[in-house]
Amino acid sequence: MKIINILSLSLICLMACSGKREGNNVTAPITLKWRVSDHSQQHANESLSTLTLLNTTEEALPKNGWKLYFNIGNIKIAEGDSSHLHTRHVNGDFFLLEPDSSFAGLNVGDSLKVNVTSRRFKNLTDFPNGFYIVLESDSSKGISIPFSIDTPAYxxxxxxxxxxxxxxxxxxxxxxxxxxxxxLFPTPKYYKRNEGVFKLNAQTTISADTAFLAEAKYLAKTLGEFTGSEIDVLQQQNTATIQIQQKKLASNEAYELEITSQHIVIRASGSAGAFYAIQSIKTLTAPDLWKNKQKEISLPSLVVQDEPRFAHRAFMLDVARNFQPKDQVKKVLDLMALYKLNVFHFHLVEDEGWRLEIPGLPELTEVGAHRGHTRDEKDRLLPSYGSGPTTDNLSGNGFYSRKDFIEILRYAKDRHIEVITEIETPGHARAAIKAMDERYARLKAEGKEKEASMYLLRDLADKSSYESVQGFHDNVINVALPSVYTFLTKVSDELIAMYAEAGAPLRTIHFGGDEVPNGVWENSPAVQKLMASNVAIKSPEDLWYYYFNKLHEMLASRELFLSGWEEVGLRKVTAADGTKKMEVEKRFVHNNFYLDVWNNLSGNEDLAYKLANAGYKVVLTNVTNMYVDLAYNPSFYEMGQYWGGYVDIEKPFSFIPYDYYKNQTEDEKGNPLKSGHFSGKEKLTAFGKTNIVGVQSPLWAEKITSKEKQEYLLLPKILGLVERAWAPDxxxxxxxxxxxxxxxxxxxxxxxxxxxxxxxxxxxxxxxxxxxxxxxxxxxxxxxxxxxxxxxxxxxxxxxxxxxxxxxxxxxxxxxxxxxxxxxxxxxxxxxxxxxx
The missing domain is CATH 2.60.40.10 (Immunoglobulins)
Structure with a gap:
């Protein structure tokens, strides 16, 4: 059998067939090759590259009337280039290359070299992708362009x-x-090995107290898959060889497990503890048990007393930037359940995609769930992350129907996993903004002006200028508009209804709050109007408290609390020297906000501890140790980003939640930290420690265009988080x-x-x-x-x-x-x- 590793396939596709995925039959008028020509220290923060255009067709590329589109972090024509082509930033990571008036065309068989500069290339993640050309003769569609990369000499x-x-x-x-x-894995709180083994076979029977019948049936189904035999479930029968009993323990997730040569006894206070005991039994079995059924399975005799270290053991999955189908989400939930992770942070909304059907707002998925070539973004968003010109790209396009989402909620509930849905606002909201723009245009054209404005997310007269970290200049909701709160209330109520139908627990909705750039709202008439009527809002910066306080009140009226990224608990203040800095926002500390704190980069190493000490509930999501989307190491061939450093399986394993200064030995660039680096940084207080509710690993999806890439970045490094989240200190x-x-x-x-x-x-x-x-x-x-x-x-x-x-x-x-x-x-x-x- 020929064995090809998955990463090699993905790199081959990136280098040799980028852009061919769209399936149109039009012959590409050119092919492209990228070569880094200067990566010296003279250009410490950028790389000089040559993009070669080769005409391999039977017709000349015209001197005008075409545009070449692609995705990249940033790019510009290098000084001294004579190609007569120039680049233009469209939005986000979307750029184009087009001829100027002196371009002479490209004859059959000829090639043209274009010298460009871009951010310094460290791995294949940095290179452009998604090339396609649009001809003036038919500007409604794009033609995918073959693209290859010469491995740089360095x-x-x-x-x-x-x-x-x-x-x-x-x-x-x-x-x-x-x-x-x-x-057992993860490591239990206490265990003792004893002599002997328990033999599990067709004669095995299970009994359970009434509270644990669902868990008993789950165990019977699991064991039946192992042995190929049907396992009987008896109610409250002490003669059964496996017994699940209710006993008051320290928490709902705690359990006791006793295995002897005669029986297995599980004791738990709640169904979650009984479920985790069953997961422990699964990890006691031979690793290859799922390969072939075995008539008899031996389990070692031992006594276990176990409970998790943290109540909040979370994994965040981004499906907004690049989509993953429902079955892959369920596969991730199965992995979480096996290793006792209990919070699934579902990142469904981003600039590049809205992935959930909301009844009454069809544009959210009709427009916001699709990417491809567009002249006006009326039926799709512009391409991002190499998704290409048409909407048949599976990673750039897709959403979960209401039925799908309810199925996912039920699937998670059956595995004792709480789903926290994230509706990213007010930044990272371009997909929603564009979708509601289309709704507005449609209804306005029908003469329904009032209805059209009902869910509008931007001030149409706003002249504010800004650019987000990801390069967008139109991705922030205008929080001064009453229609914004009508929209978010509608979305929240539809979510509440879905959770209720699924019978799934709902305690909170995550409203983001991440990376809102400077300059937003400064020249908005709607903001000026609100400031004139509300003396508490003295500048656009005061809108931050105004916005999240309104969301808090809306959720509190529905008996929910608010979750968000760390910025929700911060406010921007102007120092005496005129500079602006972020400080802890004290007005929210008693509102039970849960904050996912990721920023422990240089200058912000103590941010999580500051917020916890102030009174916020903090989920430690430190980028340097927990961001599993970051590349495993600095190899040129490793997929994944590196802006927050490199994360392998040891980074989460070595994490020390209550004093992570101890485990951080290098900065995000990989440079060793000097002695005394953390001097003056705020330490976690005894009160602050009570506010550290858990740990979390996110998997952001900018570069995850397949389930293979997802699993490559996820495993094995997520197992480091598993150990730190559950095992004792x-x-x-x-x-x-x-x-x-x-x-x-x-x-x-x-x-x-x-x-x-x-x-x-x-x-x-x-x-x-x-x-x-x-x-x-x-x-x-x-x-x-x-x-x-x-x-x-x-x-x-x-x-x-x-x-x-x-x-x-x-x-x-x-x-x-x-x-x-x-x-x-x-x-x-x-x-x-x-x-x-």
């Missing part, structure tokens, strides 16, 4: 240095005896003892690699987790290699070909040969990306 030396660094890091991992590894975190930490780190990796990843090869159809790249280092005249994941195998070649499962196995240091390649393989023969010397 990459090889950088990769070899990184491979050597990975090798050195891997040498810290020591062999661990199986008895030193906790029998480890002794190494309190002592700071590095030797103790290294032992725990090694034990954790053995657990992950030998048990959990082996389980995830088959569980729920299998997950395409990242197989780590080997560390490779030349020491003397020999090549040494190692791997982060114990039990995985390294294969190598010496002729430059890609290693396969049939290639030689690396066992001992090898004589150096130019062109050697090394790849790691899991037990199923699936490889990670190869590294080359």
């Amino acid at each position: 990459v090889r030396q950088h990769e070899e240095m990184l491979n050597a660094k990975i090798y050195d890091q891997n040498t810290r991992i020591s062999a661990v005896d199986s008895n030193q590894i906790p029998p 480890p002794s190494w975190a309190r002592s700071g003892n590095q030797e103790e930490y290294q032992k725990a780190w090694s034990a954790f990796l053995h657990t992950v690699a030998k048990r959990e990843l082996a389980r995830l090869d088959f569980y729920n159809g299998g997950y395409l987790y990242r197989v780590s790249t080997p560390g490779v280092k030349k020491i003397g005249d020999k090549i040494h290699a190692n791997i982060q994941l114990p039990g995985f195998t390294i294969h190598y070649t010496t002729d430059g070909s890609e290693p396969t499962i049939k290639s030689p196995v690396y066992k001992d240091p090898l004589p150096f040969e130019k062109g050697m390649k090394f790849s790691a393989f899991n037990n199923q023969g699936r490889s990670g990306r190869s590294v080359q010397l």
Whole structure:
């Protein structure tokens, strides 16, 4: 069987077939090649590149009447370029390249080089994508353009240095005896191994107290899948070999598990605890149990007393920037349930997409859930993140119907997962703004002026000028408009109705509050009118409290509380020197706001602690340790962003929630922190500690255009969060003892690699987790290699070909040969990306 690793496929597609995904049959008039021509320190913050246009058709590219569109972070024509083409920023990450009046066209077989500058390229994430051309003769559609990338010359030396660094890091991992590894994952609060095993087979029966009948049926179904036999569920029968009993414990999520050679007894206060005990039983089974049914399963005898460290153990999934279908969302929920994560933060709304049907507001999905080439954005949004010219691109287009969403809510509820829906406002709201613009235009044309304005989200006379971090200049809701609150109340009430129909718990709605740029609302007549009528609003900056206070009051009237990003709890003030800075907003501290605090970058390292100390409920979402969408490491070939640093499985594992200054040893650029770096930073107080409600990892989707890419970035690093969210505070975190930490780190990796990843090869159809790249280092005249994941195998070649499962196995240091390649393989023969010397 030929084995191709998923990441390689994604990189091939990026470099060789970007833009071909749209399926139109029109021949592309040109092909494109991108080459970085200068990446020297002279250009510390930018790269000089050459974009080559090659005419491979039978017709000349005309001297005018065409535009080439694409997505990139930023770009401009380099000084001295003579191509007679120029770039223009359209909006967001959307740019175009077009000829000026001196452009002479491009004849058949000819090529043209365009010199451009852009932000410094560090990995493949930085390169442009989604190229398509629009001809004046038919400006309603775009033609996708083939695009390739020449690997920059500077990459090889950088990769070899990184491979050597990975090798050195891997040498810290020591062999661990199986008895030193906790029998359950995540690590329970207390366990004791005993002699003997319990044999689970067709004769096994289950009994449950009335409160736990649903959990008993779930367990019977699960065990039946293992054995292929139907397991009987008896009500309150002490003769059953598995008993689920109600007992008053410390919390609803706590449980006790007793396994002997004769029986299994689960004790819990609530259904969540009983459910988690069942998940523990699943992780006690052999990893390959989901591959083949077994008539008899042996479980080790032990006693477990367990409960989570944090009540809020969250994973955030962004499906707004790039969409994921319902079945993939459910697959993520299954993964969360197995590892006892209990909060699903569902990021459904962004500038680039609105992904949920709202009855009565069809434009939200008719316009806001689709991207493609458009002249007016009346039926779709402009392309983002390489989604291309047509709306058949699966990652850029799609939404959940009301029925779909209710199904997801029920699915999560059955797995004891609370769904927190995020409706991002007032920034990051372009999809909603454009959708309501179209609703306004439609109804106004029908003569329904009052109805048209009912849900309008922008002041039509606003002349304010701003640009968001993502490059948008029209993505912020105008919070002075009464129609904004009519809209958000409508959306909230429809959400409440969906939760009610699903029978799912609803405590809060997340209203974002992230990254509103300077300049918004400053030249809005609606804002000026509100300021004239409300003496509490002295400047546009005062609208922040006004807005979130109104949302708080709306939610409170429905017995809900407000969740948001950290900016909800901050306010902008003007210092004596005229500069503006952010301070904690004290007026909200008693309103039970839950804040997801991500910003612990340079200058804001103590922000989460400041907010918790002030009285806000804080979910630690530190970008440097928890953002699983960030690249695993600085390799040019790793997908993922890096603006907040690099996050691998160790970053969340090493996180120390109540004193994360201890675990942060480098800044977001990878530079070691100097001694005393955290001097003067606010420390978490005893009161503040009571306000740290949990931890969270987000998976932002700018670059996630497939389920394979999603699972690659998610796994295995999310398992580091799992351990920190559930397991007791480890002794190494309190002592700071590095030797103790290294032992725990090694034990954790053995657990992950030998048990959990082996389980995830088959569980729920299998997950395409990242197989780590080997560390490779030349020491003397020999090549040494190692791997982060114990039990995985390294294969190598010496002729430059890609290693396969049939290639030689690396066992001992090898004589150096130019062109050697090394790849790691899991037990199923699936490889990670190869590294080359």
